[in-house]
Each structure stands twice: as C-alpha cells, then as structure tokens.
Amino acid sequence: MNRAIKALGLISVGSLMTIGIVQQSPKRWAEELKSIKNSNPKKSDDKYRQAITESCKKLLQWKTIQMIPGLIVGVSIRGQNVWLMAEGLADVENDVPCNEKTVMRIGSISKSITASLLAKMVEEKKIDLDKSVYEYLDENQFPRKKWDDKPVDITLRQLSAHLGGIRHYKKVKNDENGDEFESSEYYFNHHYPSAINSLEIFKDDPLVAEPGTKFVYTTFGYTLLSAIMESQMKTKNFGKELIKYIREDLGLNSTHLDENDKIILNRSRFYRSSNKKGELINVPAVDNSYKWAGGGLLSNVPDLLKFGNMMLYSFKGQDGRGRLGYLSSKIVDEMWTPMPNSSVVKDKTNGYGENSDRIHRNSKSLTAFTSEQIFENLASHSGGSVGASSMLLIEPNNEIVIALIVNKQEAKGISRIATEIAQIFAKNSNFVKDSSS
Structure with missing residues (x-):
C-alpha cells in the first residue's frame, strides 16, 4: 500500500x-x-x-x-x-x-494538485518559496522582468498565489472584458516536451502588474512555477514527475496527463x-x-x-x-x-x-x-x-x-x-x- x-x-x-x-x-x-x-x-x-x-x-x-x-x-x-x-x-x-469511473478534464484543479507537490518539495527543502525565479532559472530561460523600467524579482510564493504579475491567456483584440474561452491560446494544439520549453509562449512578454501588488489569475504563472520545479527534478521533465507523484505518493490511479x-x-x-x-x-x-x-x-x-x-x-x-x-x-x-x-x-x-x-x-x-x-x-x-x-x-x-x-x-x-x-x-x-x- x-x-x-x-x-x-x-x-x-x-x-x-x-x-x-x-x-x-x-x-x-x-x-x-x-x-x-x-x-x-x-x-x-x-x-x-x-x-x-x-x-x-x-x-x-x-x-x-x-x-x-x-x-x-x-x-x-x-x-x-x-x-x-x-x-x-x-x-x-x-x-x-x-x-x-468516467474520466474528464479537470482544468485548473490541476493547480491544486501541483500546489500540493510544491508543498511537499518545500517540506523536503528541495525548493524555497521566498527565493526569486532567477535563483532557479537563468535569464536565457526566463528574461529578467522590469516594472517602471526597473528590474524586479518574482518569488515562488507570489507565483503560487497569482501575485507574480505574469499574464493569463491573451484577450481577443485586447478586449479586457473578453473571456479566456475566446483566446486562441486556450486552444493550442502544439506539443511542448518540457515545462522549460513551454516558457517560449510568454517569456518575452511584459508583466501586467508589479509582483506582489495585484492578484492576476494566470495559468501561465503555474507554467513558470512548474518550470522552476522541473529544474529541481531528477528527470528534468515536470509531466513525468507529476504523474509519478500522483501515482506513488497520492495513490490516484485514474488521474492522468491529458x-x-x-x-x-x-x-x-x-x-x-x-x-x-x-x-x-x-x-x-x-x-x-x-x-x-x-x-x-x-x-x-x-x-x-x-x-x-x-x-x-x-x-x-x-x-x-x-x-x-x-x-x-x-x-x-x-x-x-x-x-x-x-x-x-x-x-x-x-x-x-x-x-x-x-x-x-x-x-x-x-x-x-x-x-x-x-x-x-x-x-x-x-x-x-x-x-x-x-x-x-x-x-x-x-x-x-x-x-x-x-x-x-x-x-x-x-x-x-x-x-x-x-x-x-x-x-x-x-x-x-x-x-x-
């Protein structure tokens, strides 16, 4: 067991x-x-x-x-x-x-499961919530962000709480009142072999808020968080390690990568x-x-x-x-x-x-x-x-x-x-x- x-x-x-x-x-x-x-x-x-x-x-x-x-x-x-x-x-x-037994997509509940893995990594001292993104990733992997033309840090704690200033899906025609379901990014059909590779989607985009000052719900913030977690994993593959955690630690046998x-x-x-x-x-x-x-x-x-x-x-x-x-x-x-x-x-x-x-x-x-x-x-x-x-x-x-x-x-x-x-x-x-x- x-x-x-x-x-x-x-x-x-x-x-x-x-x-x-x-x-x-x-x-x-x-x-x-x-x-x-x-x-x-x-x-x-x-x-x-x-x-x-x-x-x-x-x-x-x-x-x-x-x-x-x-x-x-x-x-x-x-x-x-x-x-x-x-x-x-x-x-x-x-x-x-x-x-x-029917299996369905669970969307952002995935964030909750990821957060539990993050918590376990924190308990095992594999990762520090209060360290900067740039202590885990170099600036080629994720370029240094600025706010008011000044370089800023983003902590893992801020990312996990949607306070990192990372954007969500792009709105249609810059309509701020638009729905995420209308965004072409929501319907991506391109395969990314790792979380690090996935950063290509948004890594060069500016912040939408100063880190720590504003709640901006963002799925891409969790993509960045997973890239940092991936950097501390043996296989350097977040998807594989997430499923290993789901199976071996949580005992969830009907939860899968989509x-x-x-x-x-x-x-x-x-x-x-x-x-x-x-x-x-x-x-x-x-x-x-x-x-x-x-x-x-x-x-x-x-x-x-x-x-x-x-x-x-x-x-x-x-x-x-x-x-x-x-x-x-x-x-x-x-x-x-x-x-x-x-x-x-x-x-x-x-x-x-x-x-x-x-x-x-x-x-x-x-x-x-x-x-x-x-x-x-x-x-x-x-x-x-x-x-x-x-x-x-x-x-x-x-x-x-x-x-x-x-x-x-x-x-x-x-x-x-x-x-x-x-x-x-x-x-x-x-x-x-x-x-x-």
Whole structure:
C-alpha cells in the first residue's frame, strides 16, 4: 500500500459506500431510491437519504438548464465516500453512459494538485518559496522582468498565489472584458516536451502588474512555477514527475496527463455549445502539454475525493483514526491563508472563484454561493477546460469534500451548485445549525 493511503486511511474505489449510481433519468433515480428504502438500509445510509434526494433534484435541474451531456458528483464526509452519482452520457454519439469511473478534464484543479507537490518539495527543502525565479532559472530561460523600467524579482510564493504579475491567456483584440474561452491560446494544439520549453509562449512578454501588488489569475504563472520545479527534478521533465507523484505518493490511479495519443480507460468525450444555435458540438483537439501544472490533467470523482481528503486531513493534522496527514498542517494552513493583495475574484464561467488553493475565512463572498454564510471555512477550486468544467470543495470544520465534473465547456454556476450540495449535506447530517429552525 502506498504511503499516502496508508497514512490517511483513505478508501479505495472497490470499498466505497455507494448510496446509488444514477445513469439515466429522474425516474430511474426515484426507482433507485425506492429500492434502497426497501432493502432495509444501514443506519449510515438512512442518515444521508434526504440530502441525496435534495441534492439529486438540484443537480438534475442544473444539468437540464445548462444542457450538460454528462456529470459525475461525489460527496465524502469524515473520510468516507457517502454518495456517488453519475448521470447522462460520457459519449453522446455512441450513447455511452457516464459512470463513477468516467474520466474528464479537470482544468485548473490541476493547480491544486501541483500546489500540493510544491508543498511537499518545500517540506523536503528541495525548493524555497521566498527565493526569486532567477535563483532557479537563468535569464536565457526566463528574461529578467522590469516594472517602471526597473528590474524586479518574482518569488515562488507570489507565483503560487497569482501575485507574480505574469499574464493569463491573451484577450481577443485586447478586449479586457473578453473571456479566456475566446483566446486562441486556450486552444493550442502544439506539443511542448518540457515545462522549460513551454516558457517560449510568454517569456518575452511584459508583466501586467508589479509582483506582489495585484492578484492576476494566470495559468501561465503555474507554467513558470512548474518550470522552476522541473529544474529541481531528477528527470528534468515536470509531466513525468507529476504523474509519478500522483501515482506513488497520492495513490490516484485514474488521474492522468491529458495526452491525446494515449489510451486512457473511461475517458469521456468533450463538448461545448454552438455560439449560433446553442446546440451541442464537439470541441476541437487541443494539446495541454504547455500547462500540465495549471490545467492539463484528467481525473475522476473518486480520485478527486481522495485528493480532497488528503488535503483535508493534512490541514487538520490527522484523520479520524489518529493517522498523520501526508503534508504537515502548518504548510497546508500556509497554502490556504490569503496573502496580502490577494482577493476573491469573479470568474465569468464558474461564479465566484477562490484565488488558487486559498481558504475562505469568514468570507462574505460565501453569500454569493448560498442564501446564508453557513460555513466558517471553505477551500475550493473550480476548473474550466476545453469541453469540460469541474469543482473541488473542501469544508474542513464538518470534514465534507465535494467533487463535481461535467463534460461541457462553460457550465455556469458549477461553484454555486457544489457549495449548495455541501450546505445540504451539512444541514441534513446535523453538523450545522439550520437557520430556519
């Protein structure tokens, strides 16, 4: 057994407590629920029945409104997966239904996994967050940046928090209000053999903000961060080392680099809506090798729940059985504590997003998700990618982890729906006081 699973006592897919997997219609869900009721369920099953019913209804309504082909959702409470649901189609043309093993693009949740690897490298003293980029890369690899005509340093800590001043995808015709999905850079189909090579895309571009002064969400900032991490790795290949970490340390066997030529079991097809008619169409082929770190991974819901629990019990210091977390609570608390000049920003695709891997602490922005500020703490990251959308949410106080993946680009409201599901499970599990009572 690998050390991450052994340390955390996480549950393998084969031993999940699955309350009901839905692959067809609301009618099928009602039949599933009825069969569970008639089978003299365990007390723990009964405990979540109301939450499952309410969450299922909410999800199916959202799926219909957003015209999503297929979705998979999972809920973990106190380290145990209590609900998995698959609904709709993984492959529309071939009528292949989604199931709990379906693998989809997870977009910027890749940043959260990269950040955990960065944290482990910091703990092992392989890298220093407060050192300059230029202590790891020479100026031929990444030219010295200037602000107000003066040379400036960019630290790894700033990069990880989107405070490095590195640009995001270029806007269409310099439209600052444009969407990243309209950028040609979002649809790159060129292969880059290493993270260092990927720097060619933006290394000669000027900064968009003085380092440390302004939050500018940037996938390319994570490409730069991965190039620095790559420089300290034995193989000098970030993609290979990331997958090695995912397999050997995290024990995630259904999380992959999004490589087009590889045969990846249970991989979904990916879709978007036509701009003209709103009809469902296939997305173009893309090569995500330039952003393995910031948006280039595939995963499924059980793996995301396992990763979420790893972060949760690292943050808490130990799991419910007293086993130590994979990362130290100190470094996860550091990861999830907002830095000066960082902020919660509005993301057009997924509602209000967390600045990468940070934790909301009594944040008023939570009222944007729910009708009340029900959670004191909430760590989350959404993911938007070509043909898919995703959400990973961790609520530490009640030990709730939510993972939601869909195979449609720009699934609006995915952050909101995931947070509402967390709220439903918290209330129905008597963890959080219902304000209506």
